[in-house]
Structures are given as structure tokens and as C-alpha cells.
Amino acid sequence: MTTQFGGLLREWRETRKLSQLDLGLNADVSARHISFLETGRARPSRAMVLNLGSVLEVPRGSRNAMLHAAGFAPGYRARDLDEADMVPVKAALEWMLERHLPYPAMVLDRHWTIIRSNATAQMMLSQVGIGEGDSLIDALLDATRLPSVIENWQEVAQHLVHRLRAESAHFGGDACLDERAAQLAAQIGTFAPGSGAGGEAIVPTRYRMGTSTLSFFSTLSQFSTAEDIALADCRIEHLFPADEQTREVLKALVASEG
Structure with missing residues (x-):
């Protein structure tokens, strides 16, 4: 049996x-x-x-x-970043976020809650009422928030659906991620990519901020030897400028803030 x-x-x-x-x-x-x-x-x-x-x-x-x-005690636990043995981890996260300036970067948990973010990310997200502790997925599903400032929303959303499903599969199925992927897929409906689909190296996200349109692609990093539950699920998302105009706008923006 x-x-x-x-x-x-x-x-x-x-x-x-x-x-x-x-x-x-x-x-x-x-x-x-x-x-x-x-x-x-x-x-x-x-x-x-x-x-x-x-x-x-x-x-x-x-x-x-x-x-x-199997009848054994748990082997892993989830620690808060403020615990003593997480000091080196917290310092590493802050180093990565700060060194990425003037480009935006943020730390997300398993369900895309923003744990930490650097100054540029805070500046960008604050215009749609998002900050640390908020769910990035909720903001993506709210038409008045992130979709309202992403000019190529349909194209970006399609990729986000695939990402949510892939992350759920990694976890062996995650009801929250699956539900949000289904909601997002239903919102965008049938999307037919343009004739150039597949011809580009990356699909940038075109983010409107004030009178400027910033174009980004992103990379994801994680801790390769993490044994802590929360830390193993943590993702650091770094956004990079996809064109020279975005690069120059961000440099000028951060310089003016300094």
C-alpha cells in the first residue's frame, strides 16, 4: 500500500x-x-x-x-531578514540593489511580493501606488496600475503568463501562481504577436513615466546554496535599459535626485 x-x-x-x-x-x-x-x-x-x-x-x-x-522532523525553516544569521544575506541584497543604480532592481518573494527595492524602482513604482510589501502580481492584474503605464501591455502580459506558469511548475504546482496566471490570461484574451515575433533577441517592457517612455529587459538572480525556505524562493530582478534613450534618462533622473 x-x-x-x-x-x-x-x-x-x-x-x-x-x-x-x-x-x-x-x-x-x-x-x-x-x-x-x-x-x-x-x-x-x-x-x-x-x-x-x-x-x-x-x-x-x-x-x-x-x-x-516519512516520520522525520523538518529540515528547513524560513528566517526573517533581520535575524542575526541573515546579516550577510541582507548585506548582499542591499549591495546588489545599490550597485545596480541608476537602473531599477527589486527583491521578490515566491508570490512576487516586493521585499526590497532600490531608489529607481521605488520612484518608478510609486507613480502607480506600489511599494515594498505590495504584490507585483496584484498590480499587474489591476488595469489602473501597471497595465496603465506599460505601453506594450498585451505583449508583456503574454510573457508574464508563461513566467507565472513556469514558476508554478518549478514549485510542483502553486495554486496562487496558477490562479493569477489564469486571471491574467483571461484579461488579455487571444493575443496575436506581430509579424516580427521571434525575430528580436528580447521583448522589452516599455514603461511610461511622466513624459518619457523607458524601455527595459530584466534578469533574475537567486541564491544558489540557500537552505532557508524563504531565501531559496527569493528572486532578485534587475532591470536594464533596452535602448540608449532609457539609459540617458535614468542617468539624468538619478543625478537630479542626488
């Missing part, structure tokens, strides 16, 4: 589209043992649960669920 742990293991293996043989090879155990774990004929050690969770790239919070299902 399948145990709770066995069911979770099978779900994650199927989510990652691995056969029992594939998982066994990657985890350095036999496919037969994987089968026994999934059916409950064998019980895993704590080390085995952690090994399989790592191979399957299971998010830390879900690894805790696997540990609990």
Missing part, C-alpha cells in the same frame, strides 16, 4: 518527468528501491529523503513535507 511519503515521491518524480530508473540513476540508488519507496514496501532514511528531494529539486518547504510524511 502506498504511504504518504511514497505518494509524494511519486508526485514529484512525475512532475519532474523522470522514470523510476532515471531517478534511481541520479540519486545513486536502484530503480527497484525507488519502486519500493513509492509503494511503501521500504521506508526511507532521513538522508535518503533529503537526497531524493535534492535530486528532484523539490522546494525546501515541500522537502519539509516529505520529511514529515
